[in-house]
Amino acid sequence: MATTSSKRSLASPRVTAASAATPVAHRAVASCRVSWDVKLSAADRWRAALEAWAIPEAIVASASQSPWIHPPALFDVPKSIEPSPSHDRAREALPSGGTVLDVGCGGGVAAFALAPPAARVIGVDHQVEMLTMFRANAVDRGLSVETIEGFWPAVADRAPVADVAVAHHVAYNVADVVPFLAALGAHARHRVVLELPDRHPLASLDGAWRHFWNLERPDGPTPEDLLAVLDEMGIAAHSTSFVGRLRAETDLDQAAHFTRIRLCLPAEREAEVRDFLVAHPPSTTRELTTIWWPAGPGQSD
Numbered sequence: 001m002a003t004t005s006s007k008r009s010l011a012s013p014r015v016t017a018a019s020a021a022t023p024v025a026h027r028a029v030a031s032c033r034v035s036w037d038v039k040l041s042a043a044d045r046w047r048a049a050l051e052a053w054a055i056p057e058a059i060v061a062s063a064s065q066s067p068w069i070h071p072p073a074l075f076d077v078p079k080s081i082e083p084s085p086s087h088d089r090a091r092e093a094l095p096s097g098g099t100v101l102d103v104g105c106g107g108g109v110a111a112f113a114l115a116p117p118a119a120r121v122i123g124v125d126h127q128v129e130m131l132t133m134f135r136a137n138a139v140d141r142g143l144s145v146e147t148i149e150g151f152w153p154a155v156a157d158r159a160p161v162a163d164v165a166v167a168h169h170v171a172y173n174v175a176d177v178v179p180f181l182a183a184l185g186a187h188a189r190h191r192v193v194l195e196l197p198d199r200h201p202l203a204s205l206d207g208a209w210r211h212f213w214n215l216e217r218p219d220g221p222t223p224e225d226l227l228a229v230l231d232e233m234g235i236a237a238h239s240t241s242f243v244g245r246l247r248a249e250t251d252l253d254q255a256a257h258f259t260r261i262r263l264c265l266p267a268e269r270e271a272e273v274r275d276f277l278v279a280h281p282p283s284t285t286r287e288l289t290t291i292w293w294p295a296g297p298g299q300s301d
């Protein structure tokens with residue numbers, strides 16, 4: 001499927017700053033207000049849509065730890081990796097014995113789904129626990145492995161060029177997305193493959209934010225917005241959508257623990273969060289999009 005143009009191409013979000021004097025619940029709602037204004041670039045729209053996810057200052061200040069967590073256990077590689085268009089699009093561009101660069105690798109599900117034919121995997125992540133899992137998973141599979149700790153693209157000059165570069169479930173963490181995407185392209189000989197959910201991963205907590213903080217969360221950006229950024233960069237990307245399993249904590253107590261942290265609530269409210277999760281069970285599936293484009297001298301697809 002060819003790149004689609006963004007439905008929002010004529011309008012741009014402007015995040016309305018919250019007043020420091022506004023009471024917490026009121027300010028929480030005000031801080032997420034987005035109005036559609038003069039035309040911005042697709043890259044600026046991507047940034048603004050992600051910045052709208054900022055949690056109001058007063059709520060963050062009340063939290064005992066950062067709510068922006070990626071618990072490593074959630075991103076380990078399952079015993080059996082589900083087939084997906086993302087894996088298919090990457091595999092078809094990989095030579096036998098080829099190399100995969102997995103950016104924001106977590107435990108490495110995106111890379112290990114490709115081995116074989118891949119024989120060498122390079123994992124990049126800013127969380128050292130993720131890289132420890134990635135390395136152990138590679139050793140278990142008898143693969144040649146390299147890990148690079150740090151933020152992409154700041155660490156890109158330490159990464160070798162691979163046959164295929166993949167980044168699954170990372171784009172919504174990256175406000176400055178143009179250098180992120182450009183560095184992926186510069187480190188792939190054949191193809192770059194991204195996977196991202198159609199809605200921001202924290203959208204599943206919309207109801208909980210409303211319930212606990214009277215806070216409305218934003219609803220962008222979307223894969224379509226990322227395609228618009230690629231288009232603006234002169235990259236003719238392709239995309240396809242599919243339905244996949246939603247990765248979530250399977251243990252209710254653990255889910256309540258991480259959800260309570262994501263909601264900036266104190267430990268004594270964990271039981272309340274648990275009750276909320278029982279009353280509002282999350283969906284087990286979600287819509288996902290694979291985005292891919294040719295890289296390197298061949299640029300054949």
Ligand SMILES: C[S@@+](CC[C@H](N)C(=O)[O-])C[C@H]1O[C@@H](n2cnc3c(N)ncnc32)[C@H](O)[C@@H]1O
Pocket residue numbers: 070075103104105106107108109110124125126127130150151152153167168169170173174
């Ligand atoms: C949602 S997890 C996805 C992990 C893995 N790709 C997967 O699909 O299971 C996102 C991962 O990206 C990492 N990450 C986010 N932004 C990054 C960046 N700019 N550079 C390197 N790692 C990043 C996080 O530490 C986390 O391990």
